Amino acid sequence: MKKLLVLASTLFALTSMVSADIQAPPGADYTSTRKLGRALSNILYGIVEIPETIVRRTDTYGRKAGASYGVVDGTSRAFRRLGYGFYELVTFTCPTYRGTYKAPYENCGQDGRIEMSPSQGLSEFPPELGFESYFSHTRTQTW
Helix, strand or coil: CHHHHHHHHHHHHHHHHHCCCCCCCCCCCCCHHHHHHHHHHHHHHHHHHHHHHHHHHHHHHCHHHHHHHHHHHHHHHHHHHHHHHHHHHHCCCCCCECCECCCCCCECCCCCCCCCCCCCCECCCCCCCCCCCCCCCCCCCCC
């Protein structure tokens, strides 16, 4: 009886320690449904890269560069995003990038902002046109 009590308490102690460490792995946010959503977003809204790149090149280099280099670079980015979209649409059920569902291209900006690397980095989702705010500007009134 004493051995059964020691065995039961040991088993209980081991199982309680095992269940105490419940954490989501780092790639838990990236699932097959997110990959499918990213694929559809890239296919449907990847064309937004053209005006977005024109505006960014105009702000950086001037109007002439925006009208020429921005159009060419934006078109290249839009086609690249379209290609990644179809690739991820076909392979959304299997983890393809280093055994995860993360985007196969460079994801710039850890806080979700639309930031681009100087070379060819794409944000995870296509850019949004118009006003963009990344900060909460709400006020609470206290009485």
